Amino acid sequence: MERSLTSARIQQRIGFSLLGLVTFATVLPVLLIIGFIIVKGAPAISWEFLTAMPRNGMRDGGILPAIIGTFYLTLGTAIFSVPLGIAAAIYISEYAPDNFLTRLIRIAIINLAGIPSVVYGLFGLGLFVLFLRLGTSILAASLTLSIMTLPVIISTAEEALRSVPQAFRTVSISLGATRWQTIWRIVLPQAMPGIITGIILGLERAAGETAPILFTGAAFFLPRLPQSPFDATMALPYHIFVISTSVPGMPIQIQYGTVLVLLVFVLGMNLIATLIRQRARARRQW
Amino acid sequence: MVNPMEKIRIEHLSIRYSDGTESLRDICLSIPANQITVLFGPAGGGKSTLLRALNRLNDLADVQEVSGQILFNGVNILDPGVNVVNLRRKIGMVFSRPVVLPLSIYQNVSYGLELMGERRKSKLDEAVERALRRAALWDEVYDRLKDPASAISGGQQQRLCLARVLALEPEVILLDEPTSALDPVSTARIEGLMQEIKEQYTIVWVPHNVQQAARMADYAAFFLQGELVEHGPGETLFVKPRDQRTQDYVTGRFG
Amino acid sequence: MENTSQRSEWVINLLIKVSGYSSILFVTLILIFLLREGLPALGVTPLSNLFGDRWYPIESYFGILPLLFGSLVVTLGALLIAIPFGIGTSVFISEIAPPWVNSVVKPLIEILAGLPSVVLGFLGIQVAAPLFREAFNLPTGLSAFTGAVLLALIATPTIVSITEDALNTVPPAYRQAALALGATKWQTIWGVTVPAARSGILTAIMLGIGRSIGETMAVMMVTGNAPVLPHGLNALVMPVRTMTATIASEMGEVANGSPHYQVLFFIGIVLFVISLGINIAASWVSLRSKTRAERVLS
Ligand SMILES: Nc1ncnc2c1ncn2[C@@H]1O[C@H](COP(=O)(O)OP(=O)(O)O)[C@@H](O)[C@H]1O
Ligand SMILES: [Mg+2]
Numbered sequence: 099m100e101r102s103l104t105s106a107r108i109q110q111r112i113g114f115s116l117l118g119l120v121t122f123a124t125v126l127p128v129l130l131i132i133g134f135i136i137v138k139g140a141p142a143i144s145w146e147f148l149t150a151m152p153r154n155g156m157r158d159g160g161i162l163p164a165i166i167g168t169f170y171l172t173l174g175t176a177i178f179s180v181p182l183g184i185a186a187a188i189y190i191s192e193y194a195p196d197n198f199l200t201r202l203i204r205i206a207i208i209n210l211a212g213i214p215s216v217v218y219g220l221f222g223l224g225l226f227v228l229f230l231r232l233g234t235s236i237l238a239a240s241l242t243l244s245i246m247t248l249p250v251i252i253s254t255a256e257e258a259l260r261s262v263p264q265a266f267r268t269v270s271i272s273l274g275a276t277r278w279q280t281i282w283r284i285v286l287p288q289a290m291p292g293i294i295t296g297i298i299l300g301l302e303r304a305a306g307e308t309a310p311i312l313f314t315g316a317a318f319f320l321p322r323l324p325q326s327p328f329d330a331t332m333a334l335p336y337h338i339f340v341i342s343t344s345v346p347g348m349p350i351q352i353q354y355g356t357v358l359v360l361l362v363f364v365l366g367m368n369l370i371a372t373l374i375r376q377r378a379r380a381r382r383q384w
Numbered sequence: 385m386v387n388p389m390e391k392i393r394i395e396h397l398s399i400r401y402s403d404g405t406e407s408l409r410d411i412c413l414s415i416p417a418n419q420i421t422v423l424f425g426p427a428g429g430g431k432s433t434l435l436r437a438l439n440r441l442n443d444l445a446d447v448q449e450v451s452g453q454i455l456f457n458g459v460n461i462l463d464p465g466v467n468v469v470n471l472r473r474k475i476g477m478v479f480s481r482p483v484v485l486p487l488s489i490y491q492n493v494s495y496g497l498e499l500m501g502e503r504r505k506s507k508l509d510e511a512v513e514r515a516l517r518r519a520a521l522w523d524e525v526y527d528r529l530k531d532p533a534s535a536i537s538g539g540q541q542q543r544l545c546l547a548r549v550l551a552l553e554p555e556v557i558l559l560d561e562p563t564s565a566l567d568p569v570s571t572a573r574i575e576g577l578m579q580e581i582k583e584q585y586t587i588v589w590v591p592h593n594v595q596q597a598a599r600m601a602d603y604a605a606f607f608l609q610g611e612l613v614e615h616g617p618g619e620t621l622f623v624k625p626r627d628q629r630t631q632d633y634v635t636g637r638f639g
Numbered sequence: 640m641e642n643t644s645q646r647s648e649w650v651i652n653l654l655i656k657v658s659g660y661s662s663i664l665f666v667t668l669i670l671i672f673l674l675r676e677g678l679p680a681l682g683v684t685p686l687s688n689l690f691g692d693r694w695y696p697i698e699s700y701f702g703i704l705p706l707l708f709g710s711l712v713v714t715l716g717a718l719l720i721a722i723p724f725g726i727g728t729s730v731f732i733s734e735i736a737p738p739w740v741n742s743v744v745k746p747l748i749e750i751l752a753g754l755p756s757v758v759l760g761f762l763g764i765q766v767a768a769p770l771f772r773e774a775f776n777l778p779t780g781l782s783a784f785t786g787a788v789l790l791a792l793i794a795t796p797t798i799v800s801i802t803e804d805a806l807n808t809v810p811p812a813y814r815q816a817a818l819a820l821g822a823t824k825w826q827t828i829w830g831v832t833v834p835a836a837r838s839g840i841l842t843a844i845m846l847g848i849g850r851s852i853g854e855t856m857a858v859m860m861v862t863g864n865a866p867v868l869p870h871g872l873n874a875l876v877m878p879v880r881t882m883t884a885t886i887a888s889e890m891g892e893v894a895n896g897s898p899h900y901q902v903l904f905f906i907g908i909v910l911f912v913i914s915l916g917i918n919i920a921a922s923w924v925s926l927r928s929k930t931r932a933e934r935v936l937s
Contacts, residue, residue: 106823106825106826107823109823109825110823110824110825110826113825114735114825116727117727117728117730117731117735118731118735118736120723120724120727120728120731121727121728121731121732121736121740121744123724124724124725124727124728124748124795124799125728125743125744125747125748125751127751127792128747128748128750128751128754129747131754131758131759131762132750134762134766135758135762181658182658182661185654185655185658185659186658186659186661186662188655188658188659189655189656189658189659189660190659193652193655193656193659194659199660202663203659203660203662203663204922205919205922206662206663206665206666207662208918208919208921208922209666209914209915209918209919210662210665210666211918212846212849212853212914212915212917212918213669213853213910213911213914214852214853214854214855214883214910214914215853215855216853216855216883216886216887216907216910217669217673217853217886217907217910217911217914218669219886219887219890220672220673220676220886220890220903220904220907221668221669221672221673221907223890224672224673224675224676224904225668225672228895229672245665245669248661248662248665249662252662263483265479265481265483266483266485266486267444268441268444268479268483269479269483269485269545270485270495271441271444271472272439272441272472272476272477272479273472273473273476273495273496273499273548273549273552274469274470274472274473274496274499274500274552275469275495275496275499276469276648277652278648278651278652279499279648283495283499284485284486284487287486288486299753302753303753305755306753306754306755306756306757306758307755308755308756308757308855308856309855309856309883309887312887312890312891313890313891335755335757335856336757338757338758338761339757339760339761339856339860342760342761342764342765342860343764343860350765353761353765357758357761360755360757360758361754361758364753364754364755365750365753368749368750368753372746372749383486383532383534384486384534501644
């Protein structure tokens with residue numbers, strides 16, 4: 099008895115250490131990746147790099163059009179996906195009856211989340227670029243990215259709405275509020291931090307995507323900044339793809355610098371989302 | 385013939401939930417105006433279900449079937465055409481747990497009025513002060529109306545919930561075990577308060593024990609497993625119950 | 640006043656309802672447009688060609704088998720790495736690690752989930768491929784293996800977050816019962832907790848598969864772009880080409896409506912059907928085990 103107990107303890111100690119190692123091996127690449135990109139990319143960063151147009155076949159100058167393009171695409175995605183996503187989440191959490199159609203909506207959302215990003219690209223090409231004749235444009239790319247982002251926003255917003263105590267709704271209704279008044283005045287404000295977190299996480303993903311914009315709005319190189327939503331645009335992720343695979347003699351430092359800029363953009367959003375979530379948790383009154 | 389003293393008349397009311405529970409069976413009861421009517425009995429008797437029926441809060445619950453009538457000022461409030469928003473303003477509700485809205489003290493009281501479209505600051509200020517005074521809370525909170533309502537004590541929160549209802553100038557106030565989560569001092573306060581204001585309202589109170597039922601009742605109704613066993617003026621019902629089951633419950637033999 | 644506010648509320652409620660149904664609309668639209676552009680491939684390109692083993696569009700060979708094979712190889716390779724690491728990490732952070740470890744590990748996993756795949760692809764080209772070529776003495780580092788390693792990094796956060804959720808929903812009483820019977824924590828984890836969470840873990844693995852098959856940029860950049868059916872066991876260290884990479888790299892150069900264009904959309908249909916199948920299966924598995932949380936009226 100005494101013996102088997104100790105051997106079980108030894109087994110446990112070995113097992114725990116092993117899993118600790120596995121966990122370490124899983125997160126170590128993340129640290130290495132971030133550190134490596136910062137070290138290799140930082141020397142490229144300068145005011146000119148961030149604010150100048152590319153020169154000499156992109157081998158020189160800055161990456162301004164790619165930065166601006168990613169900003170436009172993210173903004174365009176937000177314009178479509180945020181109101182639609184929040185409204186859809188409100189429907190599912192506050193209105194939807196428990197029936198077949200509602201289950202169908204859930205299945206649809208799950209599937210939207212699972213569709214490969216390049217298939218979104220095909221869809222955007224078929225519907226927005228060709229059928230609706232929007233051309234290869236910021237608008238077509240933003241719409242494509244919006245639909246891809248929608249499931250992320252809907253599911254996080256729904257979770258945030260559901261976490262608001264039911265009692266608040268009951269009380270509000272009992273004071274003569276309509277369903278919408280209750281949502282607008284009580285439920286939404288309480289769920290807002292969670293909803294914003296979800297929006298940022300969704301947009302973070304959209305900002306880093308390449309495949310959905312390949313045939314819907316991304317341009318290899320443009321000599322000037324886009325002038326309207328109907329223009330194509332350069333974008334950071336596609337630019338990284340281009341300069342790392344299709345431009346011979348591309349200085350390595352510019353490549354790492356561009357990657358670093360995208361990383362800061364994306365991880366910055368991630369950080370903001372985390373801060374909002376923590377602050378809201380600390381402040382919550384229920 | 386409508387009894388002039390009658391505020392609400394319940395006729396043959398039956399309510400069944402979707403899971404099959406028949407929580408009220410053929411209830412007939414008349415609720416007198418300007419008095420406290422106490423609905424009492426062991427848990428699961430259907431008292432909360434009845435209260436929620438009176439201001440149509442059951443619309444939010446999983447109710448499968450409602451039959452019968454509830455006449456309020458002569459109108460059947462179960463009628464699908466009834467304006468439930470107006471109804472809930474006239475028939476307010478205080479719940480067993482003091483649930484304050486995640487707003488300031490002031491906003492909790494002004495909430496119902498703002499829903500009605502009242503935006504004038506002076507009107508709102510006036511109404512908030514009046515309601516808080518009537519709920520005997522003004523003196524304790526007048527200097528921190530902007531604080532979150534969750535910052536005050538449980539007893540104060542429950543009076544805030546009452547003030548919130550009073551601000552709407554209701555005709556009927558429903559209270560579902562309003563003191564079950566409170567200490568004895570806060571409980572006594574709320575009881576006293578309701579005695580003071582009952583003449584201007586019609587009050588339906590579900591007490592959380594028989595002692596409170598006997599203390600508060602002008603009129604009383606005893607519910608057992610969805611059935612209204614007996615009802616009558618408080619002084620007779622608690623002293624000389626007609627039904628053996630009421631007798632047993634009142635004397636503490638079960639429940 | 641009451642009237643206009645009633646009317647605007649009616650409009651708002653309608654908008655919300657329409658938005659609620661929008662997801663169904665979008666899935667339907669995606670399917671319609673894939674079918675519209677891709678189904679004609681079946682009429683134009685003979686089936687024997689379409690399901691043949693040669694992909695050489697310039698000479699009108701549209702055999703998608705090499706591409707299917709490419710997707711399968713990298714996905715399998717990725718799972719072989721991501722499942723043990725993902726599940727091991729989940730068990731460690733949800734059952735064993737002290738809170739301070741979690742406060743480091745969890746954000747790192749989240750960062751990994753947020754890394755754009757083009758960034759991983761870039762590092763694959765710059766760092767991983769040369770490294771693997773040297774280390775294993777290969778003709779090229781741009782191979783299925785490098786793709787699988789990157790995909791493993793991409794699939795791991797998905798597997799970790801869903802597995803962790805599944806482990807967290809195992810009632811504490813299960814663990815306490817096992818511990819009370821004298822089992823060690825280690826024995827409890829593998830004898831009680833993990834088996835109790837198995838349907839959630841299965842869901843995690845399935846969604847990990849979905850994530851891997853659908854991933855585009857990273858695999859396109861590092862797998863060497865060779866749409867050939869390899870022979871023998873060394874397939875893993877040879878260059879391959881996945882379905883997703885094929886669409887991404889060739890769609891830009893085809894004429895709209897040409898057979899090549901249609902076949903690329905046809906591959907899109909195949910990907911759509913695969914992801915549909917995986918996701919429906921995954922939600923079926925997880926729904927079956929979930930107890931519906933009751934929302935009670937106070
Ligand atoms: N939302 C609901 N869904 C289903 N059954 C309910 C619900 N609310 C109450 N019930 C059932 O109805 C019966 C009466 O409950 P209730 O009205 O709460 O009684 P009381 O307030 O007298 O304790 C009980 O059997 C209870 O389980
Ligand atoms: Mg009750």
